[in-house]
Amino acid sequence: MLHLRIPGPTPIPPRVQQAMNQPMIGHRSKECSALIHNTSKRLRLIFGTKQNPLIIASSGTAALEAAVINTLSPSDEALVVVTGVFGDRFAKIIQKYGFTLHRLDIEWGKACDPDQLRAALTKHPNVKAVFFTYCETSTGVLNPIQKLSEIVHQHSDALVIVDGVSCLGAVPCEMDAWGIDIMVTGSQKALMLPPGLAFVAVSERAWHAIEQNSTPRFYLDLISYRDKLAQDTTPFTAAVSLLYGLSESLKMIEEEGLEQVIQRHEQMKTMTRAAIRALGLKLMTSDEDAAPTVTSIYGGQDKWNPDELRQELANIQVIVAGGQQHLKGKIFRIGHMGYCYPLDICTIISALEYALQKIGVPIELGSGIKAAQEVWKGV
Amino acid sequence: MLHLRIPGPTPIPPRVQQAMNQPMIGHRSKECSALIHNTSKRLRLIFGTKQNPLIIASSGTAALEAAVINTLSPSDEALVVVTGVFGDRFAKIIQKYGFTLHRLDIEWGKACDPDQLRAALTKHPNVKAVFFTYCETSTGVLNPIQKLSEIVHQHSDALVIVDGVSCLGAVPCEMDAWGIDIMVTGSQKALMLPPGLAFVAVSERAWHAIEQNSTPRFYLDLISYRDKLAQDTTPFTAAVSLLYGLSESLKMIEEEGLEQVIQRHEQMKTMTRAAIRALGLKLMTSDEDAAPTVTSIYGGQDKWNPDELRQELANIQVIVAGGQQHLKGKIFRIGHMGYCYPLDICTIISALEYALQKIGVPIELGSGIKAAQEVWKGV
Numbered sequence: 001m002l003h004l005r006i007p008g009p010t011p012i013p014p015r016v017q018q019a020m021n022q023p024m025i026g027h028r029s030k031e032c033s034a035l036i037h038n039t040s041k042r043l044r045l046i047f048g049t050k051q052n053p054l055i056i057a058s059s060g061t062a063a064l065e066a067a068v069i070n071t072l073s074p075s076d077e078a079l080v081v082v083t084g085v086f087g088d089r090f091a092k093i094i095q096k097y098g099f100t101l102h103r104l105d106i107e108w109g110k111a112c113d114p115d116q117l118r119a120a121l122t123k124h125p126n127v128k129a130v131f132f133t134y135c136e137t138s139t140g141v142l143n144p145i146q147k148l149s150e151i152v153h154q155h156s157d158a159l160v161i162v163d164g165v166s167c168l169g170a171v172p173c174e175m176d177a178w179g180i181d182i183m184v185t186g187s188q189k190a191l192m193l194p195p196g197l198a199f200v201a202v203s204e205r206a207w208h209a210i211e212q213n214s215t216p217r218f219y220l221d222l223i224s225y226r227d228k229l230a231q232d233t234t235p236f237t238a239a240v241s242l243l244y245g246l247s248e249s250l251k252m253i254e255e256e257g258l259e260q261v262i263q264r265h266e267q268m269k270t271m272t273r274a275a276i277r278a279l280g281l282k283l284m285t286s287d288e289d290a291a292p293t294v295t296s297i298y299g300g301q302d303k304w305n306p307d308e309l310r311q312e313l314a315n316i317q318v319i320v321a322g323g324q325q326h327l328k329g330k331i332f333r334i335g336h337m338g339y340c341y342p343l344d345i346c347t348i349i350s351a352l353e354y355a356l357q358k359i360g361v362p363i364e365l366g367s368g369i370k371a372a373q374e375v376w377k378g379v
Numbered sequence: 380m381l382h383l384r385i386p387g388p389t390p391i392p393p394r395v396q397q398a399m400n401q402p403m404i405g406h407r408s409k410e411c412s413a414l415i416h417n418t419s420k421r422l423r424l425i426f427g428t429k430q431n432p433l434i435i436a437s438s439g440t441a442a443l444e445a446a447v448i449n450t451l452s453p454s455d456e457a458l459v460v461v462t463g464v465f466g467d468r469f470a471k472i473i474q475k476y477g478f479t480l481h482r483l484d485i486e487w488g489k490a491c492d493p494d495q496l497r498a499a500l501t502k503h504p505n506v507k508a509v510f511f512t513y514c515e516t517s518t519g520v521l522n523p524i525q526k527l528s529e530i531v532h533q534h535s536d537a538l539v540i541v542d543g544v545s546c547l548g549a550v551p552c553e554m555d556a557w558g559i560d561i562m563v564t565g566s567q568k569a570l571m572l573p574p575g576l577a578f579v580a581v582s583e584r585a586w587h588a589i590e591q592n593s594t595p596r597f598y599l600d601l602i603s604y605r606d607k608l609a610q611d612t613t614p615f616t617a618a619v620s621l622l623y624g625l626s627e628s629l630k631m632i633e634e635e636g637l638e639q640v641i642q643r644h645e646q647m648k649t650m651t652r653a654a655i656r657a658l659g660l661k662l663m664t665s666d667e668d669a670a671p672t673v674t675s676i677y678g679g680q681d682k683w684n685p686d687e688l689r690q691e692l693a694n695i696q697v698i699v700a701g702g703q704q705h706l707k708g709k710i711f712r713i714g715h716m717g718y719c720y721p722l723d724i725c726t727i728i729s730a731l732e733y734a735l736q737k738i739g740v741p742i743e744l745g746s747g748i749k750a751a752q753e754v755w756k757g758v
Binding site: 021058060062195238319 | 383387399404405437598621
């Protein structure tokens with residue numbers, strides 16, 4: 001049995017899988033319109049907004065690009081807070097279009113500190129938008145988005161644009177209350193679906209900016225998605241089977257209760273971290289900066305390579321992720337989001353202990369599990 | 380039982396459905412790389428090219444946009460042959476980006492005539508690219524792409540760019556031999572998959588133009604797809620479940636044999652047309668211009684409305700499409716592509732006869748079926 005524990009895609013729950021097996025329907029049918037209307041409305045809870053999130057048939061990156069090209073014009077300056085690969089992706093998109101880019105580079109593995117942001121905003125007072133990554137998948141950092149958004153609004157009129165791909169649906173998000181202007185997420189993370197859908201929610205203030213913006217775009221023109229959503233449809237053919245799945249995965253979240261889902265992710269994070277510490281391995285992020293959806297762990301430097309560990313895990317069908325870019329061969333990452341429960345953490349840690357011993361890392365078998373169980377019990 | 384007979388999405392074959400139920404895998408895993416490598420290679424047959432088709436997680440329109448923005452620069456002129464809604468979509472994309480657009484508008488329901496194209500090319504000798512629709516879904520016309528491509532090459536150096544969304548996999552396509560530079564298709568038509576994947580094949584000549592082109596693009600930058608495909612992966616998260624399905628639907632086409640698949644579509648077209656004629660209804664397209672994947676039929680003008688007919692059909696679970704734009708309420712369209720066989724044509728015609736009689740159109744029951752069966756028998 002495969003245990004896919006990378007930070008997305010995640011395993012698909014059988015009932016979501018089954019929902020996707022419903023007979024195909026026309027994308028302009030009443031049934032499909034009901035599905036679009038209904039799923040968009042229910043996504044509002046996940047985003048914490050009264051706006052209806054837009055649904056795009058694409059991977060998450062297309063939605064990041066949509067957030068950039070719908071708001072920025074050639075003369076605009078943008079500030080990107082880069083805490084890893086996905087912050088860097090925002091920066092790459094902005095550069096590709098020739099908008100003026102200011103980077104606030106944060107050491108990978110750390111969250112953006114409010115003071116660093118204040119300083120950057122003071123240095124670049126004319127930015128049109130500030131781009132953040134809520135959960136930085138490449139390092140397992142959760143940026144304090146509520147606080148950071150407040151700081152932006154205190155210091156400027158810039159739009160606050162957030163990549164929430166690898167955490168939305170597993171972490172608190174009060175987009176409206178926190179003053180977030182655009183929030184983006186994808187299907188294959190905490191929403192427990194295959195990849196292929198992206199979601200974008202837009203504030204009134206951001207709509208105003210988007211309506212003034214003339215950067216050319218067609219497939220990623222958010223206005224066309226908004227206008228078609230008002231008619232319960234999409235401008236281009238919707239990914240119908242994934243929408244069926246979305247409706248069911250939202251139902252799972254509604255049944256458990258979003259607060260409980262968020263609590264469960266918090267618990268899985270704490271269990272994982274306790275186990276890693278008990279095994280004497282080194283966590284990449286501090287408790288304060290750690291994401292509830294993915295945990296990054298250092299390898300043994302000269303002593304053992306995390307990719308060797310990942311291979312041993314793969315041999316017993318447990319798939320975890322490696323490091324990206326300069327973190328290749330230095331860290332491994334455990335995804336614990338979406339269709340993942342406390343007992344699954346025990347499974348992952350059991351496998352990890354087995355594999356660590358197999359590659360000759362001196363650990364005490366069962367010690368990680370015990371630490372995880374103690375957290376579990378205590379909740 | 381639902382009979383979805385619109386010109387896409389089409390019904391999903393159970394074995395394709397089942398293939399999509401395989402456990403989720405990481406998009407950067409060896410298994411996923413093998414899937415990408417393997418499906419791209421096998422798509423070459425459908426396109427008739429030695430190039431490896433690129434795979435994008437999007438609906439077909441994004442791939443049309445990719446074809447435009449990867450080849451055209453602000454100073455470029457483009458000629459679009461508009462035979463219906465989807466030719467018009469190419470034109471809209473080109474306009475949105477501010478490229479210089481020349482339209483060759485053909486009467487809806489007719490294919491582009493070689494002489495009309497010659498005249499347009501003479502009038503606009505400097506076009507960088509000519510855009511065609513192979514099968515115009517909105518009218519059921521199949522443009523004579525081989526011939527039209529030859530004419531472009533005789534008269535200019537323009538790139539030949541073709542939207543093959545609603546026919547590729549059901550009609551002959553020899554992209555390399557016919558001199559087509561970019562060919563685009565989507566998953567939800569003759570390839571028997573849910574919507575959510577688009578495919579783009581690019582000639583050497585077009586790659587040269589694309590490499591010179593600096594129109595900004597990120598998610599739709601074909602070069603990034605080409606470079607990542609050379610490493611058996613995609614630049615952004617692949618739509619894994621749809622790739623599983625693609626592998627299986629290609630297997631179905633391989634098992635039947637592409638020539639036989641094409642033959643079957645030709646036969647279904649002929650059966651449908653014979654039945655429609657026998658019932659005394661009026662076909663929108665001539666035999667010469669008719670597409671093998673979709674047939675457009677006029678309503679009874681003042682006598683009966685095709686939308687009323689469609690409602691009667693829907694009551695017995697047979698879903699056909701209406702007209703788009705100025706054809707709304709004037710025509711209905713039967714999709715017969717992908718997971719559709721001669722016996723399904725008999726089913727559709729049976730339903731059609733029932734529904735026609737129900738709304739009071741004087742027809743002889745069984746006469747359409749008989750005409751279809753005679754075509755079937757004769758093959």
